[in-house]
Amino acid sequence: LQEVTASSRHYVDRLFDLDPQKVLQGVIDMKNAVIGNNKQKANLIVLGAVPRLLYLLQQETSSTELRTECAVVLGSLAMGTENNVKSLLDCHIIPALLQGLLSPDLKFIEACLRCLRTIFISPVTPEDLLYTDDTVISHLMALLSRSRYTQEYICQIFSHCCKGPDHQTVLFNHGAVQNIAHLLVSTSYKVRMQALKCFSVLAFENPQVSMTLVNVSVDGELLPQIFVKMLQRDKPIEMQLTSAKCLTSMCRAGAIRTDDPCIVLKTLPCLVRMCSKDRLLEERVEGAETLAYLIETDVELQRMASITDHLIVMLADYFKYPSSVSAITDIKRLDHDLKHAHELRQAAFKLYASLGANDEDIRKKIIETENMMDRIVNGLSESSIKVRLAAVRCLHSLSRSVQQLRTSFQDHAVWKPLMKVLQNAPNEILVVASSTLCNLLLEFSPSKEPILESGAIELLCSLTQSENLALRVNGIWALMNMAFQAEQKIKSDILRGLSTEQLFQLLSDSDVNVLMKTLGLLRNLLSTRPHIDHIMSTHGKQIMQAVTLILEGEHNIEVKEQTLCILANIADGTTAKELIMTNDDILQKIKYYMSHSNAKLQLAAMFCISNLIWNEEEGSQERQDKLRDMGIVDILHKLSQSSDPNLCDKAKTALQQYLA
Numbered sequence: 155l156q157e158v159t160a161s162s163r164h165y166v167d168r169l170f171d172l173d174p175q176k177v178l179q180g181v182i183d184m185k186n187a188v189i190g191n192n193k194q195k196a197n198l199i200v201l202g203a204v205p206r207l208l209y210l211l212q213q214e215t216s217s218t219e220l221r222t223e224c225a226v227v228l229g230s231l232a233m234g235t236e237n238n239v240k241s242l243l244d245c246h247i248i249p250a251l252l253q254g255l256l257s258p259d260l261k262f263i264e265a266c267l268r269c270l271r272t273i274f275i276s277p278v279t280p281e282d283l284l285y286t287d288d289t290v291i292s293h294l295m296a297l298l299s300r301s302r303y304t305q306e307y308i309c310q311i312f313s314h315c316c317k318g319p320d321h322q323t324v325l326f327n328h329g330a331v332q333n334i335a336h337l338l339v340s341t342s343y344k345v346r347m348q349a350l351k352c353f354s355v356l357a358f359e360n361p362q363v364s365m366t367l368v369n370v371s372v373d374g375e376l377l378p379q380i381f382v383k384m385l386q387r388d389k390p391i392e393m394q395l396t397s398a399k400c401l402t403s404m405c406r407a408g409a410i411r412t413d414d415p416c417i418v419l420k421t422l423p424c425l426v427r428m429c430s431k432d433r434l435l436e437e438r439v440e441g442a443e444t445l446a447y448l449i450e451t452d453v454e455l456q457r458m459a460s461i462t463d464h465l466i467v468m469l470a471d472y473f474k475y476p477s478s479v480s481a482i483t484d485i486k487r488l489d490h491d492l493k494h495a496h497e498l499r500q501a502a503f504k505l506y507a508s509l510g511a512n513d514e515d516i517r518k519k520i521i522e523t524e525n526m527m528d529r530i531v532n533g534l535s536e537s538s539i540k541v542r543l544a545a546v547r548c549l550h551s552l553s554r555s556v557q558q559l560r561t562s563f564q565d566h567a568v569w570k571p572l573m574k575v576l577q578n579a580p581n582e583i584l585v586v587a588s589s590t591l592c593n594l595l596l597e598f599s600p601s602k603e604p605i606l607e608s609g610a611i612e613l614l615c616s617l618t619q620s621e622n623l624a625l626r627v628n629g630i631w632a633l634m635n636m637a638f639q640a641e642q643k644i645k646s647d648i649l650r651g652l653s654t655e656q657l658f659q660l661l662s663d664s665d666v667n668v669l670m671k672t673l674g675l676l677r678n679l680l681s682t683r684p685h686i687d688h689i690m691s692t693h694g695k696q697i698m699q700a701v702t703l704i705l706e707g708e709h710n711i712e713v714k715e716q717t718l719c720i721l722a723n724i725a726d727g728t729t730a731k732e733l734i735m736t737n738d739d740i741l742q743k744i745k746y747y748m749s750h751s752n753a754k755l756q757l758a759a760m761f762c763i764s765n766l767i768w769n770e771e772e773g774s775q776e777r778q779d780k781l782r783d784m785g786i787v788d789i790l791h792k793l794s795q796s797s798d799p800n801l802c803d804k805a806k807t808a809l810q811q812y813l814a
Contacts, residue, residue: 162197169206174217177210181223188230195234204231204245212250222262225254229269232276239276247273248283252290260300267307274311281315291328298333302342309334309348316355326363330356335370338380350384350396357403364407378404382416385424391433395440398424402448412452422448422455426462431471435491435498438472442501446508453512460509460516470523472502496538503533503544507551517555527566534571539580546575546586553593560600569594569601573608581622588617588628595635606636606644615651623665630660630671637678642688645679649689654696661700666713673716680720686727694733697724698740705743711752718747718758725765734766735777741784748789753798760793760804767811778812787812
């Protein structure tokens with residue numbers, strides 16, 4: 155290394171010469187020495203060239219030509235490895251270059267912008283460095299009008315540094331839309347392309363930007379029409395893809411309708427084309443991911459995509475990549491593609507998940523695609539977290555099908571890898587995996603038994619304690635499905651696993667979804683007489699407490715109705731009835747709800763009464779007498795005159811019990 159650095163030292167030494175002309179020549183020679191030579195770049199950085207170049211760049215006494223050449227060399231050094239960029243950042247290159255943008259000289263400004271562009275597109279540069287000072291963005295917007303180079307570089311900087319809603323808002327508020335729109339019709343392809351990329355990141359998941367874009371026109375043409383022109387087959391692929399992304403974001407934000415011809419006839423077919431075998435790997439990945447996002451929530455678009463160009467079969471090729479090694483003559487390309495093949499699998503899973511989100515026939519087609527279930531099962535255990543997440547999403551989408559839960563899911567014992575995924579996955583995977591488990595635990599799913607045997611109760615009970623709301627909902631939801639028509643042992647295991655404290659915790663959860671699912675679980679646990687009596691004999695006191703708590707709380711109609719239904723189930727028990735009959739507070743509440751203004755609550759309260767007074771059961775006489783003394787019979791008479799046929803029938807049936 156010493157020999158090599160020694161031969162590079164003279165370049166650095168010349169930067170310190172007293173003769174400005176020699177310094178300039180030294181910088182020019184250095185520029186020629188580093189072009190395309192990573193070793194030379196690294197040497198010069200090690201030898202301390204960067205601080206000196208930055209000093210010369212910032213010196214007012216330096217000639218504009220020298221300052222410009224310094225910016226060019228720094229830009230060339232930044233083109234090297236990520237370590238080079240780190241070294242430049244450590245020397246505070248960004249503030250120096252931003253300062254340079256205030257110069258009146260256009261050539262120097264362009265050189266600074268080119269260097270900034272190279273630094274900002276590096277993955278090691280924090281995007282926030284662009285937003286530390288608001289005046290920087292304003293100044294960049296003003297520089298957009300200076301030349302096609304300032305336009306190209308500034309748009310490229312914006313599109314690389316716009317990550318998330320905060321950045322989008324800053325750029326939007328600084329007039330990005332108005333300042334960049336006219337660049338879409340620039341005579342320079344590079345400028346058009348970078349402007350388009352800007353819009354694709356500005357509009358992504360951003361309704362405010364999307365709604366604005368719809369109404370912007372350039373030379374009398376609205377932006378959506380300009381984007382559609384850029385989608386045409388004769389345009390470069392990168393342009394087609396990026397304009398499809400713009401239109402997709404606008405559609406998802408509600409700025410363009412899903413049945414608009416520009417989506418149905420232009421955007422969707424363009425994205426399907428990107429999925430074909432003859433496209434490059436990254437084009438296929440981006441095409442599939444964008445299409446998945448476009449159709450994710452719209453069943454008509456899902457149906458349309460599923461019958462375009464045999465898409466479902468075409469996606470199967472994403473798993474056989476690269477198909478034949480001999481077809482790829484470029485060895486570098488082959489190496490790159492092998493390293494990135496997992497991205498294809500991820501994209502295919504994502505798109506299959508969107509395609510199968512709603513339509514039973516599409517799900518059937520997906521599952522019948524060669525080795526599909528095996529591919530998903532393999533995907534669940536891949537090392538790449540993105541592939542695992544996409545595979546789980548795909549599985550979740552397909553698990554919405556009753557038919558498939560009974561057949562394919564059973565044949566491939568999908569629950570096994572799924573339970574494994576649930577063991578210690580990050581939250582985003584856990585949420586989707588636990589949703590899938592909810593579906594696998596439905597009554598008609600044959601996977602229910604083996605899942606129980608593999609320790610699911612413990613796992614799900616632990617999910618109900620999660621900080622993450624979606625995980626709490628899924629944990630309790632899965633337990634609710636598990637308890638439906640289950641045998642007594644399973645019900646007892648669930649109650650034991652949850653513990654009374656946790657049950658109360660869930661019943662006082664601030665989220666109504668958690669509360670409803672917990673009540674649903676209680677209702678499923680308290681079904682069939684022997685089970686009701688058994689559970690109430692062990693947990694009666696706590697359950698009655700919980701019911702009281704909710705009927706007294708500030709809850710919506712659905713919550714109260716569900717709670718009264720639980721009481722009706724308890725009233726159906728043989729010995730459990732007594733827990734209601736000996737609790738005057740609860741009896742008064744049932745009476746109150748019989749005269750409530752909401753018919754659903756009245757009906758639910760009447761179910762409780764009917765179950766308590768049913769004639770053929772032991773002790774019915776005493777119960778009837780006690781309830782008559784409370785004034786229940788008077789209310790029943792009043793209800794038998796109700797205009798609501800359900801209430802009227804129920805009241806008459808109850809009164810007959812008194813007459814029998």
